[in-house]
Amino acid sequence: MVGLLAALSVITFLDRMAIAVTGPSIQKDLAITPDQWGWVLGAYVIAYAVFEIPSGAMGDSHGYRKELTRITIWWSFFTAVTALCRNFWQLTGARFLFGLGAAGAYPNMSGVLYRWLPARERARGQGVIWAASRFGGALAPLLLVPLQAQLGWRAVFVVLGLIGFGWALAWRGWYRDRPADQPGITPEEVAEIGSDESGHLGTPWRKLLALPQLWLIALAYCFYAFGSWFFFNWFPTWMVKGAGFTIAEMGLYGSLPFLLGVVANLVGGILCDRLAQRIGIRRAYSLITGLCLAATAGLLVAMSLATGKLAIVLLASTAFAVMDLMLPAAWAMCMAIGGRYGGTASGVMNTAGNLGGFVCTVAIGYIVAGTGDYSLPLQGVAAMVLIAAGIFAVIDCTKGFDHKATPDLAPAA
Numbered sequence: 001m002v003g004l005l006a007a008l009s010v011i012t013f014l015d016r017m018a019i020a021v022t023g024p025s026i027q028k029d030l031a032i033t034p035d036q037w038g039w040v041l042g043a044y045v046i047a048y049a050v051f052e053i054p055s056g057a058m059g060d061s062h063g064y065r066k067e068l069t070r071i072t073i074w075w076s077f078f079t080a081v082t083a084l085c086r087n088f089w090q091l092t093g094a095r096f097l098f099g100l101g102a103a104g105a106y107p108n109m110s111g112v113l114y115r116w117l118p119a120r121e122r123a124r125g126q127g128v129i130w131a132a133s134r135f136g137g138a139l140a141p142l143l144l145v146p147l148q149a150q151l152g153w154r155a156v157f158v159v160l161g162l163i164g165f166g167w168a169l170a171w172r173g174w175y176r177d178r179p180a181d182q183p184g185i186t187p188e189e190v191a192e193i194g195s196d197e198s199g200h201l202g203t204p205w206r207k208l209l210a211l212p213q214l215w216l217i218a219l220a221y222c223f224y225a226f227g228s229w230f231f232f233n234w235f236p237t238w239m240v241k242g243a244g245f246t247i248a249e250m251g252l253y254g255s256l257p258f259l260l261g262v263v264a265n266l267v268g269g270i271l272c273d274r275l276a277q278r279i280g281i282r283r284a285y286s287l288i289t290g291l292c293l294a295a296t297a298g299l300l301v302a303m304s305l306a307t308g309k310l311a312i313v314l315l316a317s318t319a320f321a322v323m324d325l326m327l328p329a330a331w332a333m334c335m336a337i338g339g340r341y342g343g344t345a346s347g348v349m350n351t352a353g354n355l356g357g358f359v360c361t362v363a364i365g366y367i368v369a370g371t372g373d374y375s376l377p378l379q380g381v382a383a384m385v386l387i388a389a390g391i392f393a394v395i396d397c398t399k400g401f402d403h404k405a406t407p408d409l410a411p412a413a
Contacts, residue, residue, distance in 0.1 A: 001116050002125060004171055005109050006132035008072065011167055012105055013136030013258075014144075015079050015160050019044070019095065020236045021144045021254075022153040024247060026091070029153070036088050038365020041233040042358050043092045047099030049354030055104020056111070056347025057203045063177040064112045064343070067104065069168050074101025076164025083154035106350060110335055111343030116179055118193055120273060123332035127269020130327045134261030141236065145251035203344050208401060213337050214345055216395050218352035220289075221330065223388035226381045227296060227323055229357030231257060234364050235316070242374025243312050253313045257320035264321040269328040282398050285333040290393030292326035293385050300382035304375040323385070330392070337400035345401070356384070 019026070019041065027037055059067035078098040085091040106129075113125040144156050176182045180190050208214065230238075236254050239245040245253065268288070275284040299319035306312045331346065338345025364377040 001112065001175065002128055004167075004175065005112060006128055008068070008105065008109070008167055008171070009129050009132035010136035010139070011072075011160075011164055012102065013133045014140055015075065015098075015164065016044075016102070016232060017137050017140035018079070018144055018156055018160055019082075020233055021140050021251075022148055022156055023237050024240055025148060025153045030085070030087060030091065032088050032091075033369065035365045035369040037237075038362045038369075040088070040092050040095055041365075042362040043096040044099035044102075045229065045233075045354050045358040045361055047096045048103045049351045049358060051100050051103035052107065052351040052354060053344065053347040056107030056343040056345075056350075059104065059108035059111050060203055060341055060343040064108045064115075065172065065175050065177050068108050068112075068175075069172045071101060071103070071105050071108065072164050072168040072171070075105075076161045076168070077101070079164065080158050080161025082157040104347060106331075107343045107346035110331060110346040112175075114335055114340065114342040115177070116193060120277070122335055123272035123276070123328045124269040126331040126335075127265045127267075127272070127328040130324065130331070131262045131265035131269075134258045134265060134324060137232070137258035138255040138262065140258075141251040141254040145247070203341055208338070208341055208344060209348075211337060211400060213395055213397060213399050214334075214348060216391060217330070217334055217337060217397075218349050220388045220391035220395065221349045222352040222356035223384045223391065224293060224323075224330070225353035225356035226360040226384035227293075227300065227319075227388075228353075229360050230364070230378065230381050231316075231320055232357075233361050238374050238378070239312075242368075243309070245309065249309075253309075256313060256317045260317050260321035261324040264324040265327055268325040271325075272329045272332060280398075281332075281336060282396050285329045285336075285397055286393050286395055288329040289326040289333070289395075290389045292322050293389035293392060296323040297382045297386035297389065300385065301379055304378040304382070326392075333395065333397040336397040339401035341401055360384070 023037065026032065032040065055067065055071060075098055078094055078101055082091070082094045082098070085094050109129055110126070113122055113129070117125045147159065148156050179185055179193050235257070236250050239250045239254055240247060272284060272288060275288065278284070279287075296319050299315055299322065303312060303315040303319060306315055330349075334346050334349045335342040360381060363380075367377045367380075368374060
């Protein structure tokens with residue numbers, strides 16, 4: 001199960017990063033200005049935000065087998081449709097519809113992890129999922145730049161669409177929502193996972209949205225997302241147009257932050273679970289998220305001031321890795337707050353993140369178009385990440401939906 005979700009996470013980020021990697025060629029081919037490019041990138045983000053909560057709730061209510069199949073088929077179709085675009089408006093529309101389909105993927109993956117993994121392994125499960133996403137981000141420039149050079153940027157989107165259709169068929173054929181219904185599983189494995197007899201019920205919106213900790217983590221994730229979405233959407237263009245890298249150098253060095261992100265997520269998941277067993281999930285999750293994001297903010301400022309290419313690559317890679325080290329803790333924190341409605345709660349958090357990402361993506365386009373300066377918006381991103389660090393540090397994830405059933409995991413004094 002984790003292997004299939006990891007494969008989907010790789011595909012998700014290959015598809016998401018394709019527009020950024022092929023961006024310089026698309027902008028030249030379709031005569032798109034920097035401010036227009038900000039809207040092309042932002043169309044995906046805002047659509048993703050709009051449907052994130054509904055898609056997460058649909059998975060909680062109707063089952064993750066059905067919902068992840070629908071999500072993957074939809075986004076893969078509009079990934080392929082991107083190849084047909086001939087102007088700014090068509091490209092913006094395709095990216096918007098792509099975002100509508102992709103919304104809810106990670107909240108539904110979180111719901112699957114909640115039902116399939118024992119509580120002590122959920123942060124590690126999140127670490128694997130997010131490490132896979134970064135591996136997809138690392139593969140994007142390494143695979144898609146040569147593919148574009150051979151076949152053109154349009155072929156990139158057709159190939160990625162076909163890969164997504166293949167995953168949807170495999171998932172639909174193999175996965176079952178209840179571990180006990182999975183062919184080949186043993187009673188001992190079911191007992192170790194733990195029972196969840198709540199089924200797929202309607203979401204208690206009033207009780208869920210009345211949780212102060214849910215709103216705190218949503219706000220924190222909104223500010224954090226300025227940092228992640230800079231790397232997802234603007235980093236390749238920033239390297240070429242702001243830092244003086246060639247497209248070939250971008251294809252080579254642009255993958256390094258994501259490769260380090262793979263390691264950071266795996267380490268972060270293990271660190272999170274082990275530290276939680278020592279000091280409890282409340283202190284462990286808040287400590288990891290707060291410290292990592294504070295360090296990231298400083299690294300982003302240093303990156304904006306650096307002039308040498310080697311220094312830029314090292315700072316960018318370290319900043320992204322440190323930022324990703326906290327990601328398993330953040331999602332495990334949200335799973336604890338949402339409890340058996342973790343898909344919906346994760347949707348709320350990720351919606352806020354995508355709203356922050358939308359503002360970041362569009363604002364950078366206008367700042368660059370107005371000033372020609374690529375360093376100034378990066379410093380603004382660092383400020384937003386620092387705010388996120390402060391909010392994460394005060395969240396108490398044990399005061400969630402199932403707070404009476406949420407163990408703090410810390411040993412008794």
